[in-house]
Amino acid sequence: MSTAREIHVGTPAPDFPKKESITIHFHDFANLTTEKDERVESPIFSAAGFQWSLIIYPGDDSSDLSNESPTDVLVDYEISMISSDGDIHETNSRSEASFRKAAKNGGWGRSNFVKRENILNKDNGILTNGTLTFLVSINPNEEYYCRLKKKQYLLGNHIITYLVNDKETADIAFKVGRKVFHAHRSILKARAPELYELATNFDTDTRMPIENVEPKIFELVLKHVYGQTILPNTWAKHSKQILEAPGKYGFNDLKIEAEA
Incomplete structure (x- = not known):
């Protein structure tokens, strides 16, 4: 043969x-x-x-x-x-x-x-x-496969956006100023690995302090990790602060998107 x-x-x-x-x-x-x-x-x-x-x-x-x-x-x-x-x-x-x-x-x-x-x-x-x-x-x-993968990716994003700051299912918490944000280690490991590593010794009771980042900026970045889109007018208003966050906590894909 x-x-x-x-x-x-x-x-x-x-x-x-x-x-x-x-x-x-x-x-x-x-x-x-x-x-x-x-x-x-x-x-x-x-x-x-x-x-x-x-x-x-x-x-x-x-x-x-x-x-x-x-x-x-x-x-x-x-x-x-x-x-x-x-x-x-x-x-x-x-x-x-x-x-x-x-x-x-x-x-x-x-x-x-x-x-x-x-x-x-x-x-x-x-x-x-x-x-x-x-x-x-x-x-x-190939064309069909690429469309399918994009659809699956968007569906995955749609599902995990419901978990943003979900205190009931979270296993890690961040203290930013006076605000507390809840997150999930598995999602951080996949989408924000550097933040995941920094948060190793913290949990929902022992909150990880986040310094030199405003709560509203951290919230935007966290929502982005969970698949939510940052709107153009928000980019325009907070672009400098958003760009500073990736360098501190490893949100490299956010930095690439911001500079695109």
């Missing part, structure tokens, strides 16, 4: 999932169910950043690739039946195939892919010691 090679021009996004190929074996094929519409499904596997399963219908000569992810997916795919000598016997492929999220009967495939009698015919050399083998190749759609 030939080996595919890839050449990249430029640098791909660091989190962009690359094309992946998975080999799936259905053992003892001759004794799998032959009832009409009865399916045999592979375990769920990961490929190109999403979850999948391969479904075959031994009695209907069909095969389907099913999306098991909690989101809709757009990919190019190939399902290839591999013969005993390692060559491709038959291929079913589709470009920009849209898969609904974890939907029953929501996969893509082909009816009458390879007839059962042809698979069982030893002269065709398809089975390897009774095992039917497929090679599934999945190539994610």
Whole structure:
């Protein structure tokens, strides 16, 4: 079987999932169910950043690739039946195939892919010691993937904004002037790591003092950590003070945004 090679021009996004190929074996094929519409499904596997399963219908000569992810997916795919000598016997492929999220009967495939009698015919050399083998190749759609990641990021921001200064669930507190602000270590660790490190020895009872920052400025910065947008008129009014805060407590992404 030939080996595919890839050449990249430029640098791909660091989190962009690359094309992946998975080999799936259905053992003892001759004794799998032959009832009409009865399916045999592979375990769920990961490929190109999403979850999948391969479904075959031994009695209907069909095969389907099913999306098991909690989101809709757009990919190019190939399902290839591999013969005993390692060559491709038959291929079913589709470009920009849209898969609904974890939907029953929501996969893509082909009816009458390879007839059962042809698979069982030893002269065709398809089975390897009774095992039917497929090679599934999945190539994610970059534009769709980037839109999806942006949507997921915005949704994540939308959720955590409700936790800003939530005293009930907080596990760290900051004393800024006469005001107290409550926060969550897990969020600080992800979005303000330097402040997280500085706050190691403090909690909601032993409040970490914040000096040389006005309460309203710290509140703006904290809300930004929790995903809230600082409005343009607020930038204009407090830009100097906002820019000073990142240098003191490590809000580097805020500094970059302010200087953009």
